[in-house]
Amino acid sequence: MEDSDFGSMLARLSEKSRNEYYNPYTKFSWPDSVSEDAWWMNPEYLTVHGTGLVEDERTLKALARYETVNFFSLHVHGIRELMIEVAKRIHTPDFADYNEYLHHFIGEENAHMWFFAEFCYRYTGGIYPEAASPLRREGHGDLWDDVVVFSRILIFEEIFDYFNSRMGKDQLIPDILREIHAAHHHDESRHVAFGKQLVKRLHQRACAADPERRDEIEKYIKDYMTYSVRSLYNPQAFRDAGVDKPLEVRRKAMxxxxxxxxxxxxxxxxxRFFVASGIFGTPWGEGHVSA
Amino acid sequence: MSAPDSEAMEAVTDFLRKCNPSADSVDWDCDLIDARILDSLTFVEFLLLMEEFSGGPIDLGTTDVANFRTLNRISAFLTKAGTHEQP
Incomplete structure (x- = not known):
């Protein structure tokens, strides 16, 4: 995409953000409670679906509740990282072209973080803590770190949008959950469109300055994809749902x-995006998560 | 990599090999983090594997990460947790 096309896209996305702005604090009608007899997540999206490892419906419904909490908790932690990294870059010379849209981006993400956390605190014991690594995150130099940061954000948004887009239309789950998924999906389509073009440009810039690290970054991004999928399988959700031998069941499910x-x-x-844009030489493919 | 002596160490070496194929040739005293076999992303999953084989949660507030830096230390940690015989 040429500079002028990218500029037009940013202007269009900013206009859509302005026109479709909503107040997150008044958007939802929060019910007094959400029935535990309901499926909080369609069983099709449970991490044990199709494995036969958990078959008792009561346990599966409990898992649907706790995996919803995990899913929303991952949003909260992911958005925090996203906002920190974007806030570090907005109104700096390298990101000057994106300032206006980044303001919308941060504002919308702040709204999302609020409603995901709000659901967990209203109807459950709150959010799950982040599975933080005790090891410091690897640095790759400033230009490549920009690629890594926005690739992480894009991966995080794409994974969650897979679920949000489907559960936002799912009549099986309670209204408040469907509305939250739908609201997030609606906003994220703009963020993903922006993120893809930004990652491509940042990757081209980093390759031009320091091509030697290209393979290292491809491996890191693929490892992050693996890490992100594994994070859907939270052992604490298995424990809370009463799954016997939670770590073993989790490993076997993955x-x-x-x-x-x-x-x-x-x-x-x-x-497909990473391959088509030349960021990956080969697809992430399969066989990573089970390691 | 020496032959694993137990189901737990076999699972550990298998996990490390999938993280980085060079794990096959590391000495049991090699620092797995310095050798970039374990990194900030893979360590989270590695700790869950350790919890599964040690039989309980691992609190990094009280358990030093150094316990997991080499295969010999991992083996000693699992032995202390009572999951397998040390070589």
Whole structure:
């Protein structure tokens, strides 16, 4: 995409953000409670779906509740990282062209973070803590770190949009959950469109300045895709739902061929983007998550 | 990499090999983090594997990451947790 086309896209996205602005604090009618007899997540999207590892409906419904909390908690932690990284860059010389849209981006993400957390605090015991690594995140130099940061954001948005876009239309789940998924999906389509063009440009800039690190970055981004899929399988959600031998069940679920095929489907769109834009020499493909 | 002596160490070496194929040739005293076999992303999953084989949660507030830096230390950690025989 040429500079002028990218500029037009940013102007269009900013206009859409202005026109479609909503007050997140008044948008939703929060019910007094959400029934535990309901499926909070369609069983099709549970991490054990298709594995036969958990078959008792009561346990599966509990898992649907706790995996919803995990899913929303991952949004909250992911958005925090996203806002920190974008805030570090807005109104700096390298990101001057994106200032206006980045303001919308941060504002919308702040709204999303609020409603995901609000659901968890209103109807459950709150959000799950972040599975933080005790090891410091690897640095790749400023230009490549920009690529890594916005690739992480794009992966995170694409994974969640896979679920949001489907559960935002799912009549099986309670209204408030469907509305939250739908609201997030609506805004994220703009963020993903922006993120893809930005990552491409940042990658071209980094390649021109320091091509030696290209393979290292491809490996890191693929490892982050693997890490992100694994984060959907939260052992604490398994424990809270009363799953027997939670770590063993989690490991077996991740390794199951049905789940491997599902992981590929969830990642298909962002994997295709990374290959088509030359950021990946080969697709992420399959067989990573079960390691 | 030496032959694993137990189901737990076999799972550990298998995990490391999938993280980085060079794990096949590392000495049991090699620092897995310095050798970039374990990194900030893979360490989260590695700790869950350790929890599964040690039989309980690992609190990094009280358990030093150094316990997981080499295969010999991992083996000693799992032995102390009572999951396998040390070589």
């Amino acid at each position: 390794q199951h061929p049905v789940r491997e095929a599902f992981h590929v489907r969830v990642m298909a769109r962002v994997d």
